[in-house]
Amino acid sequence: MSAETVIFASRRSRLARAQALLAERAAIEYDPSWVTGLLWLTTTGDRQTTWSLEKEGGKGLFTKEIEDAVLSGEADLAVHSAKDLPTEMPEGLGLAAFLPREDPRDILILREGVTEPNRIATSSPRRRAQLQRLFPKAEFSEIRGNVETRLQKIKEGEAEATVLASAGLHRLGIRPPEGLVFRRLEVSEMIPAVGQAAIALQTRVEDLEKFSVLGCEKTKKAVVCERAFLRALGGGCHTAFAGYYDGTIFHAFHEAHERREIQVPTLEEADLQDFFAEEFVDWIDQSDS
Numbered sequence: 001m002s003a004e005t006v007i008f009a010s011r012r013s014r015l016a017r018a019q020a021l022l023a024e025r026a027a028i029e030y031d032p033s034w035v036t037g038l039l040w041l042t043t044t045g046d047r048q049t050t051w052s053l054e055k056e057g058g059k060g061l062f063t064k065e066i067e068d069a070v071l072s073g074e075a076d077l078a079v080h081s082a083k084d085l086p087t088e089m090p091e092g093l094g095l096a097a098f099l100p101r102e103d104p105r106d107i108l109i110l111r112e113g114v115t116e117p118n119r120i121a122t123s124s125p126r127r128r129a130q131l132q133r134l135f136p137k138a139e140f141s142e143i144r145g146n147v148e149t150r151l152q153k154i155k156e157g158e159a160e161a162t163v164l165a166s167a168g169l170h171r172l173g174i175r176p177p178e179g180l181v182f183r184r185l186e187v188s189e190m191i192p193a194v195g196q197a198a199i200a201l202q203t204r205v206e207d208l209e210k211f212s213v214l215g216c217e218k219t220k221k222a223v224v225c226e227r228a229f230l231r232a233l234g235g236g237c238h239t240a241f242a243g244y245y246d247g248t249i250f251h252a253f254h255e256a257h258e259r260r261e262i263q264v265p266t267l268e269e270a271d272l273q274d275f276f277a278e279e280f281v282d283w284i285d286q287s288d289s
């Protein structure tokens with residue numbers, strides 16, 4: 001590890017998690033003094049809290065500023081939520097490692113007393129499409145803002161429920177506030193987003209090897225597999241896609257085709273995309289039309 005490493009993240013909570021995990025490893029394998037700078041900066045996606053991600057959102061909304069800092073040499077290592085990372089990476093950057101994945105499931109946040117929500121606020125097409133199957137009568141509205149703001153909006157009755165990732169709530173140390181109930185959604189009810197709950201460490205290609213040793217292999221295999229699926233299907237954040245590899249079974253969801261569970265025979269990065277393209281050829285054909 002080089003003597004001077006500057007780390008950037010878009011959220012303090014992610015940075016804190018990365019810092020803690022890296023320090024744990026550093027204690028065993030490295031001299032922790034290698035990190036000379038820990039910074040966080042706000043990305044366009046974090047700032048434009050009133051934008052509809054569906055209408056105005058573009059690829060890399062939560063990652064671009066940080067990627068630029070690494071490319072320019074201002075930072076050496078970027079800490080991203082794997083879920084926010086587009087499958088296409090800017091030239092010169094790569095993913096060196098993933099931190100151990102946290103709980104990948106989503107949490108349904110309900111106003112106290114509500115069991116079958118009829119008005120659900122979520123801006124995620126993936127969540128909306130899957131919730132529609134769980135609650136056929138529900139109507140949907142968009143919601144933006146940071147986690148606290150969203151919880152407050154549900155408390156105030158803007159909707160009866162919303163959904164947030166367990167990992168994000170956990171990193172922020174948020175417990176159910178008074179008046180709200182948290183209900184964990186099992187994978188059988190709500191398939192997580194590609195990369196959900198995993199933190200990706202991104203760096204310049206020439207430094208990939210240097211930082212690769214920091215990562216969790218099991219998480220890397222799962223997320224590489226999920227991203228190959230996303231690439232094969234060509235989906236962005238506007239399509240209701242979900243893909244989650246639990247180490248044995250790949251769980252997939254597509255709005256036009258509902259759910260599918262398959263065994264993944266190979267975890268070789270080079271073969272995965274072909275495998276998914278072949279396996280899901282019907283899905284691709286239909287989503288093209």
Ligand SMILES: NCc1[nH]cc(CCC(=O)O)c1CC(=O)O
Nearest residue numbers: 081083164165167168196197198
């Ligand atoms: N930009 C939204 C975003 N990106 C990553 C997470 C969740 C935490 C994670 O998957 O690491 C969230 C919030 C949410 O979906 O509830």
